[in-house]
Amino acid sequence: MTTPYHSQYYAYELTKQSASNTVGRLSQSLINATVDLNPHQVEAALFGFRAPLERGALLADEVGLGKTIEAGLIISQLWAERKRKILVIVPPPLRKQWNRELLEKFYIPSVILESKNYNEIYREGNPFPFSQKDHVVICSYQFARNKAQDIQREKWDLVIIDEAHRMRNVYKKSNKIARVLRDATEGYPKLLLTATPLQNSLMELYGLISFIDPYIFGDESTFRKQFGHGTKEITKRDFMDLKQRIKPICHRTLRRQVTEYVPYTKRIPIVQEFTSSAKEWELYEKVSAYLQREDIHALPKSQRTLMTLVVRKILASSTFAISDTLLSLVKRLEALLAEQQGEDVLTPIYEDVDEINETAEEWDESDEDTPDAAGQELQADHVSENITAERNELFSYYQLANSITENEKGKALLVALSKGFAKLRELGANDKAVIFTESRRTQLYLKEMLEQNGYAGKVVMFNGSNNSPEINEIYQHWLERHKDDDQITGSKTADIRAALVEHFKNEASIMIATESAAEGINLQFCSLVVNYDLPWNPQRIEQRIGRCHRYGQKYDVVVINFLNRKNEADKRVFELLEQKFNLFDGVFGSSDEVLGSLESGVDFEKRIQQIYQTCRTADEIQDAFNRLQAELDEQIQCKMKETRKNLLENFDDEVREKLRDHYEQTSLHMNKLERHLWGLSTFEGSTQAQFDDHSLSFKLNQSQEKYQMISQVRKANHDSYVHHYRLGHSLAAKWIEQAKSRELSTREVVFKYSEYIGKVSVLSNLVGKFGWLSLDLLQVSSAEEEEYLIFTCIDADGNQIEQDICEKMFDVPASVDEEVSLSEPIRHLLSNILKQQETAILHKIHQRTNEFLDRELEKLDKWSKDLKDKLEIELKEIDLEIAQLQKDARMTRQIAEKLEINKTIREREKKRSEMRRNLYNEQDEIDRQKERLFADVEKKLEQKLTRKHLFTIKWRLI
Known part of the structure; x- marks a missing residue:
């Protein structure tokens, strides 16, 4: 009973651009999103649009409130308005997460630019790889710094910088990346995302604000004189002036203000102790001592510290993983004796640890860029003798590793899983566990061991390559199952990831995952996280646990960690991660103050690595960790906590009232838009499809493909095998244009x-x-x-x-x-x-x-x-x-x-x-x-x- 007049009115109503002080400003993004939006996210996105004369905004909501979704709403709205030159700059581990969330939650395609595909795009004839038609561009801080001129050349509609606390010291000449990125993005609207805009000094706030708009404050010296010495020296008048200046571009919501809309669950930690066998400990001690020596030839000097880190990760993982690694080092030495560089024989070592390329991107080895001395001095007899001796030594370690057929840590995993699953049953949660390891070879060992101990047919693997015959079979079944719906994106990598997650959800009990699974997948249906290998980077650990402990999780999340009773250094690392970073306990996991105090988790990894490399006795290890802990206490202690509260936070009642208003307005607005889209579609598509008003779905006459309104898919709470019909869909766009042109x-x-x-x-x-x-x-x-x-x-x-x-x-x-x-x-x-x-x-x-x-x-x-x-x-x-x-x-x-x-x-x-x-x-x-x-x-x-x-x-x- 819709008329062409209704249809035309609906068409213009659905696509009109509203003022930024109304919920209507987000019309297109609200009706296109597949995620249930919370009012604080709508408020943050509106804030991003509210001041069109500002040069951007700083969204500083506390951890866990969905800043990525807030930014996604803004991107989605700009996308609908055909403003599609959008750049997202993030730490390396977050690139895939952004890529997935934009696609899954907002149907927005993106391309991750890194050296390899940048060069491919260039060779294919595009001299400006950052110029991507109808794709958001995502890249890391380091890559953006290296390609600053390319970034400057483009006319961006929006530049987003995630984990933007890394930019807060931009005023310091030593912070080269921040200064380069500020200059490269100057003049473009910016959205900075960080839970910790202010940690130790008001100068950090100056840094972030000046990154967005250089005309809020005079310059660094005037800010420092007026505000920069701490709140005790600031007059009440100056403090209010500071608050008024930053108010239009700085927005912060706290978790306690949104409990009416967002339920939170807790983290429950379990520590599983084990003791290495005599042979395992002998192998560990020998390889560890070998890595501490200065004169080794198997590791190239140009990558010495990074390669040492990789070998240490593999050594801590399992004897099965270190065995092949030792063989690769033996082959490297044999290549050197044959007067070859032998770099390619080290490739399997890098390939065993998924996240190593991202760690390498943040790893500064500028002080280690000396040429490989071993390769240059092979003529000297004594060098050749040393290499031969080293080769024989490593081969003996390889034989020792091969003689170990059982790992005590592996046995402990069976006990830990039994405890974990018992706790899940007590909580009423699904019997699902994700086990994280840093080594692909350990991953294979764990799969075989679990399948031999009662978990046959219940285990699925997930890693950076995802190319085994078993995984390919899961993928083919998934393709068949989803051939008639919108699950298939066309990107094989993304689709295999989705297939494995779905298989884990519906078929398997255990997912054994390397670090790549910590990037951008949603495992909220699982509430047991097992850190079989524990990274030294606290930001990575938080990311792992965050796959399960996230918005939408209905149960408390159990986190299991392993501790070797013999290893003093491992014990102290765990103590730091548990007690100082609070990663495994409580409602929110690690606090903003703690993770925000680290500009880069890789820097923290380097400090730990240094201790492992330089300390030989238990006393030396304890002393070194005591010094690191004292430094960390100073770093983590948030000196500006009270200042941040007074400066950036609004009264709870004021915020809650605003959120209630947004909640009502958003619901009304979305209901109205959905009615309009459905009414327009039934009229314009009446000759092309059969419509079902009850389920808000339709089937195309020719193909019999089924489409359903996105709101109904959201409510379904299961994998719905239909095309998701929404405002941004090509069919909707066609019918809207048809209505407008009549x-x-x-x-x-x-x-x-x-x-x-x-x-x-x-x-x-x-x-x-x-x-x-x-x-x-x-x-x-x-x-x-x-x-x-x-x-x-x-x-x-x-x-x-x-x-x-x-x-x-x-x-x-x-x-x-x-x-x-x-x-x-x-x-x-x-x-x-x-x-x-x-x-x-x-x-x-x-x-x-x-x-x-x-x-x-x-x-x-x-x-x-x-x-x-x-x-x-x-x-x-x-x-x-x-x-x-x-x-x-x-x-x-x-x-x-x-x-x-x-x-x-x-x-x-x-x-x-x-x-x-x-x-x-x-x-x-x-x-x-x-x-x-x-x-x-x-x-x-x-x-x-x-x-x-x-x-x-x-x-x-x-």
């Missing part, structure tokens, strides 16, 4: 309130009446792009009918009657009412624009005052310095010293005279710069109007 003549439309299910009081009063209605589209371009659909409506007596009543009328079924003509008096009356409504809309926009303008002017005034004050302060400081020098000259009795001081006084007076001469010129230049900036603002605020008449009808309500 020329509509003036006809009578009969609205049948009697057939409407429900009651609308304002409409029931109009039953039996008729009148005239026209619909116009007003597009306003000023501070932001806005579109308004204006209903101009009168009854037969010429009384105006309000906009909201007209909108409700178009929710009612209707039919179209004959053509009618519009008399001149009615046309004139409708035209006058339209002008009045336009004037009211433009007045509101004008008021809002003035607020933007006032805020920008105030910001620029403060910025220029900061710089002028700096000049005045510098002049006063040199006055004081001269006065002190004159006093010193009077006090001294030594002629030579007096002459030297007087010489300094003359130099300072000369400098003061120059500063006085330049003062007004520099202040005038600041004013000129301020005027130029303000002129740019005024240009942005110039109002452009476009009007488009859509249709006029004679309405009748029965």
Whole structure:
């Protein structure tokens, strides 16, 4: 019972661009997302749009509140508006997570740029690989730094920087990556995401804010003088000034403020101790001592510390993993004896540890870039003898490793799983466990061992290659199962990952995963995490546990860790991770203060590695860890906790009230949009598909493919084998364009309130009446792009009918009657009412624009005052310095010293005279710069109007 008039109205309503102070600003992203959105996420995304004159926003919600989803909402809305030049810069381990979440939650494709595919794209004829049509570009910090010129060349609609606390020391010359990225992204809108914008000093906040907008504060020195010495030295007036300056671009929500909408579960830690067998411990001690030696040849000097880290990870994993690694080192030495470099024989070592490429990207070995001495000095007999001796030594270790057929840690895993599954049954959770190991060879050993001990047919593997025959079979079954729905993305890598997760969910009890499974997959249906190998990088551990302990988890998550009673260093590492980083216990896992205190977990890994490399006795190990712990205590202690609270956090009641309002508005808005999309689709697709109003689904006549509204798929809470129908779908886009392009003549439309299910009081009063209605589209371009659909409506007596009543009328079924003509008096009356409504809309926009303008002017005034004050302060400081020098000259009795001081006084007076001469010129230049900036603002605020008449009808309500 939808008419072409309904359909056209719905088409424009679904795609119009609303003002940034309304939930409607996120219309397209709300109805396109597959995730159940929480009101704090809607509020954060709106905040990102709310200040169009700002150069970006800092979203600083606490850990676990979904900053990626908040950013995804913003990206999705820009995407719908065809603003698709978007760059996401993240730490290496988060690249795949972003890639998956954008695709799964918002249907937005992205490309991860790294050296290998960058060069391939370049060779294929694209000289600008960062220019990707209809793909978000994702890259790491390091890659972005290396390709800064490429980034600068593109005209970005948005640049997102995740884990942005790494940028907070950008004001320091030593922070080279941050400074390069700031310069490369200058002038583009930016979204910075971090749970810890402020850790040790207000200067960090200055760094982040200046990264977004260099005109909030004067410069580093003026900020430091006014605010940078800590809150005790800041006056109350200055503190309030600081808060007001950052308020428009800094947004923070706390977990305690959203408990009404987001349920949280706890982490329950279990420690499984074991004792290495005599042979295992002998092997560990010998290989560890070998790695500590300076003169070894098997590891290339150019990669010595990184390779040592890799071998240590494998050594700690299992004897089965270290066995093949030792053989590779033996082959490397044999290649050197044959006067070959032998680099390729080390490849299997790197391939055994999934995340090593990402660690290498953050690993700075600039102090180790000396050539491989072993390769250059092979002619020397004694070197050859040393290599032969080393080869024989490593081969003996290899034989020892091969003689070990059982691992005590492996046996302990069986005990740990039994404990873990018992705890899951107690909690009422699924019997599902994900076991993380750092070695692919250990992964194979664990699979065989578990299958021989009661878990046959219940184990699935997940690693960086995912290319075994068993995995391929799972993938083929998955492809067949999903051939008629939207699960298949076309990316084989992504689809295999999805197939393995689904197999784990529906078929297997245990997933044995390497580090690649910690990146971007959702295992919330599983609540047992086993760290068979424990990384030294706390950020990686949090990422692992976060696959299960995340939004949507219904049960407490059990976390099992292993501890070797014989290994003092391992015990101390675990103690640090457990007690200092609080990774395994509590409701939220590691706190913001703790993980945020580490700019890079790789740096922490390096410190641990250094201890393993340099300490030989138990006492040395204890002393080194005590020193590291003392450093860590200082690092983790959040000196600015109270300041951050006062500066960045709003009152709980104020936040909760706003969130409740968003919750209601978002629900109403999404229901309205869904009704419109469904109504438009049933009308425009009536000849192409069969529609089922009950399930909000339809089947195409030709292909019999089934589609269902995305909201119904979300509610289903299971893998629904249908195409997900949404606003961004190509079918919806086609039907919307069809509705918009239709020329509509003036006809009578009969609205049948009697057939409407429900009651609308304002409409029931109009039953039996008729009148005239026209619909116009007003597009306003000023501070932001806005579109308004204006209903101009009168009854037969010429009384105006309000906009909201007209909108409700178009929710009612209707039919179209004959053509009618519009008399001149009615046309004139409708035209006058339209002008009045336009004037009211433009007045509101004008008021809002003035607020933007006032805020920008105030910001620029403060910025220029900061710089002028700096000049005045510098002049006063040199006055004081001269006065002190004159006093010193009077006090001294030594002629030579007096002459030297007087010489300094003359130099300072000369400098003061120059500063006085330049003062007004520099202040005038600041004013000129301020005027130029303000002129740019005024240009942005110039109002452009476009009007488009859509249709006029004679309405009748029965």
